Amino acid sequence: MTAAFEVAGRIVADSAWIADWPLCQVRLMDDRRFPWLLLLPRKPGLEEWTELDDADLAVLAVEIKRAGEALGAVATFDKLNVGALGNIVRQMHVHVIGRSVGDAAWPGPVWGQGTRESYADGERGELVLRLQGYLAVSR
Amino acid sequence: MTAAFEVAGRIVADSAWIADWPLCQVRLMDDRRFPWLLLLPRKPGLEEWTELDDADLAVLAVEIKRAGEALGAVATFDKLNVGALGNIVRQMHVHVIGRSVGDAAWPGPVWGQGTRESYADGERGELVLRLQGYLAVSR
Numbered sequence: 001m002t003a004a005f006e007v008a009g010r011i012v013a014d015s016a017w018i019a020d021w022p023l024c025q026v027r028l029m030d031d032r033r034f035p036w037l038l039l040l041p042r043k044p045g046l047e048e049w050t051e052l053d054d055a056d057l058a059v060l061a062v063e064i065k066r067a068g069e070a071l072g073a074v075a076t077f078d079k080l081n082v083g084a085l086g087n088i089v090r091q092m093h094v095h096v097i098g099r100s101v102g103d104a105a106w107p108g109p110v111w112g113q114g115t116r117e118s119y120a121d122g123e124r125g126e127l128v129l130r131l132q133g134y135l136a137v138s139r
Numbered sequence: 140m141t142a143a144f145e146v147a148g149r150i151v152a153d154s155a156w157i158a159d160w161p162l163c164q165v166r167l168m169d170d171r172r173f174p175w176l177l178l179l180p181r182k183p184g185l186e187e188w189t190e191l192d193d194a195d196l197a198v199l200a201v202e203i204k205r206a207g208e209a210l211g212a213v214a215t216f217d218k219l220n221v222g223a224l225g226n227i228v229r230q231m232h233v234h235v236i237g238r239s240v241g242d243a244a245w246p247g248p249v250w251g252q253g254t255r256e257s258y259a260d261g262e263r264g265e266l267v268l269r270l271q272g273y274l275a276v277s278r
Contacts, residue, residue: 058197
């Protein structure tokens with residue numbers, strides 16, 4: 001029996017599905033303080049960067065780049081932050097975040113800073129569609 | 140005239156050279172609170188993940204894995220953290236950090252938490268040599 005890929009409940013609750021890429025599921029973090037995507041390699045049980053083989057790692061690194069470019073197409077920011085921590089939710093997930101001078105956590109990291117602020121429903125839906133639209137034409 | 144690769148002064152001051160890999164310079168962060176390597180792609184002027192081409196990204200992702208494995212050979216920890224932030228020092232550098240339940244920043248990120256604690260000279264030198272020795276036999 002092969003275990004299926006599932007997204008951890010806490011990530012499902014805090015983010016919205018955008019796309020399934022060759023390696024990763026792409027999700028929008030539901031935090032209007034920062035333009036923020038999550039990439040989850042679609043491998044059951046995966047926790048650590050070091051568990052991926054070299055071929056998957058090559059895809060992962062390019063998908064991180066592609067996520068950063070997608071954020072840049074829908075938001076303005078000064079610096080991209082990329083992080084794979086997993087101290088709390090162990091399922092491997094890579095954060096790709098657009099940071100701006102003076103944002104809610106600047107210049108520190110976003111994790112554990114302040115409280116997540118959900119998008120309004122219409123605002124989140126519009127951003128999801130803009131990201132999906134960008135990705136559809138940028139393949 | 141081609142600009143040479145140079146390591147930002149703040150990174151030089153806070154870390155010790157370990158090795159030059161095909162893409163990255165590898166350095167030990169001089170902070171005994173955490174087993175912590177820095178990877179700096181040896182490209183002048185590089186700041187963002189999205190500035191690297193796909194071939195370099197493939198190498199970067201594998202070098203991150205190799206750094207995590209090297210840390211695992213010289214230290215014990217519960218979770219690997221990988222991060223490329225650059226909000227303060229803009230030169231692109233990837234943190235690869237071994238995290239342990241109950242460490243000085245657990246379960247938060249290490250960046251901006253508390254104060255760096257330098258290794259004693261002998262301790263740092265020994266760890267540098269152990270890392271270099273591991274890397275020499277693991278090629």
